[in-house]
Amino acid sequence: MTLALGCIADDYTGASDLANTLTKAGLRTVQTIGVPAADLRLPEVDAVVVSLKSRSIPAEEAVARSREAAAWLNARGAGHLLFKVCSTFDSTDAGNIGPVTDALRTDAGEAIALVTPAFPETARTVYLGHLFVGAVPLAESPLKDHPLNPMRDSNLVRVLARQSRAEVGLIDLATVARGGQAVSERLDALAREGKGAAIADAVLDPDLTVLGEAALTRKVSTGASGLGLGLARALVSTGRVTPAAAESDLGGPIGGPAACLAGSCSQATLGQIARAEAAMPVRRLDPARLLAGEDEAGAALAWAMERIGDGPVLIASSAGPDDVAAVQARFGRDQAGHTIEAAMARIAEGLVANGVRRLVVAGGETSGAVVDRLGLPAFRVGPEIAAGVPVLRTTDRDMWLALKSGNFGGPDFFADALRLMP
Numbered sequence: 001m002t003l004a005l006g007c008i009a010d011d012y013t014g015a016s017d018l019a020n021t022l023t024k025a026g027l028r029t030v031q032t033i034g035v036p037a038a039d040l041r042l043p044e045v046d047a048v049v050v051s052l053k054s055r056s057i058p059a060e061e062a063v064a065r066s067r068e069a070a071a072w073l074n075a076r077g078a079g080h081l082l083f084k085v086c087s088t089f090d091s092t093d094a095g096n097i098g099p100v101t102d103a104l105r106t107d108a109g110e111a112i113a114l115v116t117p118a119f120p121e122t123a124r125t126v127y128l129g130h131l132f133v134g135a136v137p138l139a140e141s142p143l144k145d146h147p148l149n150p151m152r153d154s155n156l157v158r159v160l161a162r163q164s165r166a167e168v169g170l171i172d173l174a175t176v177a178r179g180g181q182a183v184s185e186r187l188d189a190l191a192r193e194g195k196g197a198a199i200a201d202a203v204l205d206p207d208l209t210v211l212g213e214a215a216l217t218r219k220v221s222t223g224a225s226g227l228g229l230g231l232a233r234a235l236v237s238t239g240r241v242t243p244a245a246a247e248s249d250l251g252g253p254i255g256g257p258a259a260c261l262a263g264s265c266s267q268a269t270l271g272q273i274a275r276a277e278a279a280m281p282v283r284r285l286d287p288a289r290l291l292a293g294e295d296e297a298g299a300a301l302a303w304a305m306e307r308i309g310d311g312p313v314l315i316a317s318s319a320g321p322d323d324v325a326a327v328q329a330r331f332g333r334d335q336a337g338h339t340i341e342a343a344m345a346r347i348a349e350g351l352v353a354n355g356v357r358r359l360v361v362a363g364g365e366t367s368g369a370v371v372d373r374l375g376l377p378a379f380r381v382g383p384e385i386a387a388g389v390p391v392l393r394t395t396d397r398d399m400w401l402a403l404k405s406g407n408f409g410g411p412d413f414f415a416d417a418l419r420l421m422p
């Protein structure tokens with residue numbers, strides 16, 4: 001297998017977002033969970049997205065895992081490496097976007113990497129280095145209250161510089177408007193000034209085509225699905241990939257019980273849980289009881305097992321910013337996050353042990369904890385449920401999954417997902 005594109009995603013929902021984008025753009029794509037074992041059999045593909053759970057771990061671990069993934073992808077001939085980060089640039093001043101980009105770039109012998117989280121289709125735009133989420137700057141968006149990495153600075157040149165060894169420059173929209181060659185020349189000029197990374201503006205979809213063309217002239221870039229789309233277009237337009245139709249046959253229906261788990265506290269997910277109340281039984285975990293050591297997970301599982309024969313159920317830990325802040329003040333941010341994730345993983349394990357083969361999970365960290373506990377090695381990418389969220393089919397057993405990034409999906413996401421998981 002010679003890969004046109006090797007991708008390293010810093011969380012599992014982000015990875016399936018990217019796998020979805022690449023598939024839609026005509027690249028045959030597989031999403032693996034972690035760096036694949038040597039004996040994992042994969043179909044012939046153009047792109048592999050290695051899903052890591054490295055967004056919120058110490059920077060040196062994120063670098064080590066990303067390097068391992070890069071080595072695996074390079075050994076399969078990856079022509080270009082994309083480090084997939086969140087379109088809202090989720091990270092802290094301690095990392096991990098800067099350190100991982102620095103490491104992958106220097107290992108590849110490159111002086112500079114193009115970096116952009118822009119994805120106009122999902123209303124993430126970058127202008128003069130400032131990230132906008134919909135109509136507001138990042139620091140005024142709900143991401144300012146994210147449970148793990150509150151984003152309080154919209155200027156990504158500054159944000160990335162605080163995390164990076166290298167200095168960070170800007171490729172502004174005026175340069176992007178002059179095309180791929182101009183962007184590439186600007187990268188060279190910034191590298192001569194000693195910059196190791198450059199935040200690139202992109203406001204409209206065609207800007208991604210320009211950035212993809214320029215990024216492909218180097219071995220490493222960092223971005224969200226928007227840059228993935230640009231790279232996919234460049235691979236197709238330069239004839240390096242012959243576009244394929246999306247896989248229509250992922251295997252027959254699986255049936256049986258279905259369940260949804262939500263650990264994301266994003267506004268979108270909170271709204272989707274509220275809407276789901278009309279369609280299925282919903283159980284809300286009590287994080288304070290859970291963190292005090294009560295068996296909330298066991299109780300939720302027992303609750304689910306009483307109902308699962310009658311239709312899908314949803315179990316959620318999600319809460320609004322004030323409740324999250326109160327729990328974090330009492331138990332600590334990391335302790336709260338990890339304990340709730342572990343409870344979700346335990347519930348998922350119990351559900352699957354009791355026959356659930358159709359599982360929807362909301363939240364990147366939450367999905368990571370669940371998928372790791374279930375020991376699923378890789379997914380093929382099916383139809384799109386909502387922008388950035390495909391249906392996934394495990395390669396080693398009969399199971400449907402959907403891993404939803406916190407901010408993604410329409411109001412009826414949970415019902416929409418289950419409809420596409422027969």
Ligand SMILES: Nc1ncnc2c1ncn2[C@@H]1O[C@H](COP(=O)(O)OP(=O)(O)OP(=O)(O)O)[C@@H](O)[C@H]1O
Nearest residue numbers: 147264317319324337340341363364365366405406
């Ligand atoms: N009620 C709660 N109080 C405090 N923390 C919570 C609560 N519910 C969930 N969490 C934690 O908040 C974090 C949510 O992160 P997660 O990545 O799952 O969602 P997200 O950030 O919205 O999704 P994405 O990364 O896909 O955008 C997890 O660590 C989860 O355990």
Ligand SMILES: O=C(O)[C@@H](O)C(=O)CO
Nearest residue numbers: 014017086087224364405
């Ligand atoms: O880029 C995005 O917004 C998503 O794929 C994601 O990574 C959210 O966690």
